[in-house]
Structure formats: C-alpha cells, structure tokens
Amino acid sequence: MANLAETCDHPSVPELADIVQSLKEEIIFGRLLPRERLVEGELSDRYGASRHLIRSALTELQGMGLVARRRNKGAMVRDFSVEEVDEIYEMRALLQREAVLRIPWPIDRALLRELQDIHCSYSRCVEAGDLRQVCILNNKFHFTMFEAANNRCLTEMIQRIWTETLGIRCYSIGDPIWLGRARDEHAAMIAQLATGSREGLLRLVDAHIWPALELYKRAHGGWHASKSRQVARHQGGVAGGRRMSAGVES
Amino acid sequence: MANLAETCDHPSVPELADIVQSLKEEIIFGRLLPRERLVEGELSDRYGASRHLIRSALTELQGMGLVARRRNKGAMVRDFSVEEVDEIYEMRALLQREAVLRIPWPIDRALLRELQDIHCSYSRCVEAGDLRQVCILNNKFHFTMFEAANNRCLTEMIQRIWTETLGIRCYSIGDPIWLGRARDEHAAMIAQLATGSREGLLRLVDAHIWPALELYKRAHGGWHASKSRQVARHQGGVAGGRRMSAGVES
DNA sequence: GAGACACCGATTGTCAACAATCGTTTCGGG
DNA sequence: CCCGAAACGATTGTTGACAATCGGTGTCTC
Numbered sequence: 001m002a003n004l005a006e007t008c009d010h011p012s013v014p015e016l017a018d019i020v021q022s023l024k025e026e027i028i029f030g031r032l033l034p035r036e037r038l039v040e041g042e043l044s045d046r047y048g049a050s051r052h053l054i055r056s057a058l059t060e061l062q063g064m065g066l067v068a069r070r071r072n073k074g075a076m077v078r079d080f081s082v083e084e085v086d087e088i089y090e091m092r093a094l095l096q097r098e099a100v101l102r103i104p105w106p107i108d109r110a111l112l113r114e115l116q117d118i119h120c121s122y123s124r125c126v127e128a129g130d131l132r133q134v135c136i137l138n139n140k141f142h143f144t145m146f147e148a149a150n151n152r153c154l155t156e157m158i159q160r161i162w163t164e165t166l167g168i169r170c171y172s173i174g175d176p177i178w179l180g181r182a183r184d185e186h187a188a189m190i191a192q193l194a195t196g197s198r199e200g201l202l203r204l205v206d207a208h209i210w211p212a213l214e215l216y217k218r219a220h221g222g223w224h225a226s227k228s229r230q231v232a233r234h235q236g237g238v239a240g241g242r243r244m245s246a247g248v249e250s
Numbered sequence: 251m252a253n254l255a256e257t258c259d260h261p262s263v264p265e266l267a268d269i270v271q272s273l274k275e276e277i278i279f280g281r282l283l284p285r286e287r288l289v290e291g292e293l294s295d296r297y298g299a300s301r302h303l304i305r306s307a308l309t310e311l312q313g314m315g316l317v318a319r320r321r322n323k324g325a326m327v328r329d330f331s332v333e334e335v336d337e338i339y340e341m342r343a344l345l346q347r348e349a350v351l352r353i354p355w356p357i358d359r360a361l362l363r364e365l366q367d368i369h370c371s372y373s374r375c376v377e378a379g380d381l382r383q384v385c386i387l388n389n390k391f392h393f394t395m396f397e398a399a400n401n402r403c404l405t406e407m408i409q410r411i412w413t414e415t416l417g418i419r420c421y422s423i424g425d426p427i428w429l430g431r432a433r434d435e436h437a438a439m440i441a442q443l444a445t446g447s448r449e450g451l452l453r454l455v456d457a458h459i460w461p462a463l464e465l466y467k468r469a470h471g472g473w474h475a476s477k478s479r480q481v482a483r484h485q486g487g488v489a490g491g492r493r494m495s496a497g498v499e500s
Numbered sequence: 501g502a503g504a505c506a507c508c509g510a511t512t513g514t515c516a517a518c519a520a521t522c523g524t525t526t527c528g529g530g
Numbered sequence: 531c532c533c534g535a536a537a538c539g540a541t542t543g544t545t546g547a548c549a550a551t552c553g554g555t556g557t558c559t560c
Contacts (some may be wrong), residue, residue: 289511
C-alpha cells in the first residue's frame with residue numbers, strides 16, 4: 001500500500017508514516033495476526049520511537065479500520081467474524097462492479113498502456129518473489145483502473161475496504177499458486193479492456209476477489225464461526241470501525 | 251440517545267464525546283461554515299478543555315471526514331467542491347438503493363411498527379420546531395430502515411457518507427418547507443413498506459436525497475464552481491477525507 | 501519603488517512525567 | 531478447599547511545558 005505518507009498531509013511526520021507503514025505490512029504479511037495485542041510500550045521499544053508517536057500510529061490504523069481499541073485495554077489487530085467478512089466482500093463486489101460500470105468505454109488508450117506497464121512490472125516481481133513490491137503493484141494496478149471510474153468517493157470507499165481487508169487477504173498474498181492465478185487474471189482484464197467487452201471485464205473483476213476470501217475461510221475452518229462470535233462480543237463496541245451509535249449526528 | 255460514550259467504547263471519554271458532538275452540531279446547524287478554521291487554542295478556551303482533548307476531538311472529526319487538517323497549519327471545517335458533492339451523492343444513492351434491495355420483503359411487522367413510532371415522534375418534533383430532535387429522529391428513521399438490510403459494512407458506509415455530508419445538508423435542515431416535505435416522504439415510505447412494492451420504496455428513497463443537494467448547490471450558486479477549485483488547491487492534499495493515492499484532487 | 505531576506509508572533513507538534521484503570525494474584529476467612 | 535476482597539503489576543490515558551514550523555511583516559539594499 002504504497003505511499004499514504006506522501007498524499008496524506010497531516011498525520012505523518014516522516015517517522016509516523018514509517019511506523020504506520022511498517023505495522024500495516026506486518027499485518028498484511030501475517031506477522032501480526034488478528035486479535036494480536038499491540039502494546040504501546042513494546043512497540044515503542046521496537047521502533048525506538050516515543051510512545052506518543054506509537055499512539056498516533058495506532059490511532060491512524062484505527063481510523064483505517066485495521067486496529068481495534070478498547071479504552072484502558074489497548075489495541076489489537078482487528079478481527080472479523082466470518083459473517084462480517086462475507087458482508088464486507090459483498091460490498092467490495094458491489095463497489096468494484098460499480099467502478100467498472102463507470103469506466104468510460106471504449107477504454108482510453110493511455111490508461112490501457114499504463115495498466116500494461118504496471119502489469120509488466122508486476123509480473124516481473126511475481127517471478128522474482130518480491131512480495132512487498134507485488135503488493136504495491138497489485139494495488140497500483142487495481143486503483144489505476146478504479147480511478148478511471150472518475151468518482152473520488154467511490155475510489156475512497158473501495159480503498160477503505162481494501163485496507164480493512166489487508167488482514168484477510170494475508171492468507172493469499174504469500175501463496176505462489178494464488179499469485180500466478182492473480183497475474184493471469186490481471187492479464188485477462190487487460191485483454192478485455194483492449195479488445196473485449198465491459199461485461200467480460202465485470203465478470204473478471206468480480207471473480208478476482210473471491211479466492212482470497214475462500215482461502216481465509218478455509219484457514220479459519222468451521223472453528224472460526226463459533227470462536228469469532230465470542231470475540232465479537234469480547235471486542236465489544238469495537239471502536240476500530242468508527243461505528244457510530246445513535247448520536248445526534250445530524 | 252445522546253450516548254455516544256456508551257456505545258462507542260474507545261475514543262470517547264465522556265468529555266471528548268461531548269466536544270465531538272458539539273462541534274458536529276455546530277457544523278450541521280451552520281454555525282461553523284466550511285473552510286472555517288478550527289484553532290486548537292480557541293476551542294480549548296471555549297470548551298474549557300485541555301488542548302490535548304481538543305486535538306483528539308479534531309482527530310476524530312477528521313476520521314469522520316468532517317474536518318480537514320494540514321500539518322502545522324491546523325484544522326478547518328471540510329469543504330466540498332460541487333463536483334465532489336455530486337460524486338458523493340451518486341454514491342449515496344447507490345448505497346441506499348442497495349440497502350433497500352436487501353431489506354427482506356415483505357417487511358417484518360415489528361420493524362414496520364418501529365418505523366411508524368419513530369415517524370410519529372418525528373412529526374411531532376417537526377411541528378414543535380425542535381430541530382435538534384428532528385435531526386436525531388430523522389437519522390434514527392433512516393438507519394432503522396438501512397440496518398434491516400442486514401449488512402454491517404453497508405450500514406457503516408452509508409453512515410460515513412451521512413456524517414460527511416452533514417455540512418452539505420445544513421442548508422435544508424432549517425428550511426420549514428423542506429422539513430414538511432421530508433416528513434411526507436417518510437410517510438410515503440412507510441406506506442410502501444406496509445402495503446406497497448419494493449420498487450415504489452426504491453423510488454421514494456432515491457428521490458428523498460436530492461432536494462438537499464439542490465438546495466446546497468443553489469446556495470453556492472455558480473460562484474462556488476470556480477471558487478471551490480482554488481480552495482481545493484489551497485487545501486492541498488486534504489488529509490480529512492483520507493484521500494488516497496496520487497492526489498487526484500484535480 | 502520593487503524585490504529579497506530575516507525576524508516575529510501565532511499555532512501546531514512532541515515529549516516525558518504523572519495519574520487513572522484494568523486484570524491478576526495473593527491473602528484471609530468461612 | 532473454596533470464595534471474596536484487597537493489593538500489586540502492567541498498560542493506558544492525561545497534563546503541562548517545550549520545540550518546531552508556518553505565514554506575515556518590516557526592513558534593507560539596489
């Protein structure tokens with residue numbers, strides 16, 4: 001997830017951005033697992049940063065929906081129940097579908113070229129096994145496409161779900177089989193953009209998201225279904241998702 | 251109602267919740283206008299709270315997309331260009347439509363009853379001119395309906411847009427004509443739920459959101475179109491909206 | 501008089517010490 | 531042996547002072 005630091009102006013003194021980025025990567029690459037505690041003091045030592053900075057980073061991650069916090073109890077990597085994951089993926093499908101529907105058709109040649117370039121780099125990194133770069137280029141590929149829909153609000157919502165589900169997709173990101181398959185699917189998308197139909201692209205983009213979900217579910221097995229319910233209760237009114245209550249709100 | 255503190259666990263030491271709530275209300279009722287600066291010291295004095303608390307409140311409002319911040323320059327009430335507002339409303343329409351499509355049909359009688367009750371209270375408050383309560387009940391009405399779609403992710407996304415657009419809808423919230431019309435539309439929705447069709451409800455829910463947008467646009471006139479572009483640049487990589495990559499910004 | 505530079509006030513960002521809170525363990529009584 | 535209460539250790543939340551930064555103003559030179 002490339003460069004939040006460069007685009008997001010405020011909460012990112014260089015060091016803070018680094019910490020956020022690092023934690024994000026530890027989550028997506030599975031070194032930090034869901035429900036794992038994030039103790040401020042430990043992180044403070046590990047990164048050699050003041051606890052204040054760590055707190056800011058956690059707040060930011062919380063805002064991104066990656067971390068859940070409970071007052072006086074600390075932060076943990078956010079965990080999703082199977083039901084929640086299903087709901088999230090339904091929305092992801094809806095939004096991505098909408099994005100594809102809004103891409104001006106036939107596709108702009110410059111955009112197509114850009115996607116092809118990204119895909120080339122992507123393929124190379126897959127070969128080389130550079131997971132970190134694969135991740136970055138994967139994001140770039142999809143968001144270059146989604147941004148063509150020309151609706152910032154839509155792009156932001158997809159981005160939000162994208163980030164939230166980092167911890168879910170961590171099960172597929174390291175799987176060579178899945179990586180190869182994703183690469184092929186990207187190639188197929190480009191083909192549809194170049195000489196195919198919008199409907200064909202729609203099918204591809206939609207089909208593209210489910211394998212990671214299946215992998216996640218399999219990793220959690222049936223076990224997760226009951227367990228997660230406990231956790232859901234344990235997390236209480238999880239503050240991570242900026243859930244909001246019936247405040248006056250308006 | 252009024253108990254943000256009880257439902258949202260972490261970021262809401264009672265006092266903090268109050269400040270956030272208060273600022274939110276000042277924005278929706280138009281006492282704080284878009285682009286208005288929010289100086290920490292001033293707010294600290296006004297609320298008699300420590301600057302630290304004010305900072306937290308601003309961070310929270312930023313997370314909600316109501317406030318934009320720039321490093322070392324402070325916070326301001328977030329402003330939307332006309333183009334952005336259009337994009338946001340398109341998404342609002344999409345999501346609300348999806349919610350209606352997901353409500354189990356025929357409608358659950360208990361839910362219908364609940365909506366009717368809310369609508370009764372709502373109507374009374376409209377008569378009484380209690381704007382604050384009107385707002386609260388309006389939210390409650392819509393979210394009771396949206397939650398019936400049974401997808402937390404969807405509800406949260408609608409909620410997010412709902413909050414973000416508080417500053418937009420402030421133009422209609424005080425208009426008696428609009429209030430009466432909204433009340434009638436709510437009644438019509440209940441009628442469709444009770445004995446009508448899903449398609450009828452869809453049309454109503456969709457039509458319901460546009461008047462506020464029109465009012466906003468009229469209030470800004472053609473003037474806003476050019477002006478807002480300057481502002482967009484001035485706000486730079488606005489950090490409020492958690493905007494993503496490559497400063498699309500244009 | 502115009503432009504560049506340096507200074508200054510206003511404002512935000514950072515830090516380290518202190519206070520409050522939670523979960524757990526231990527101790528005493530039944 | 532079991533149960534409840536109090537004290538402890540581990541963590542998080544809060545505060546006030548200090549440092550860094552930005553925009554603007556005044557001045558000096560050409």
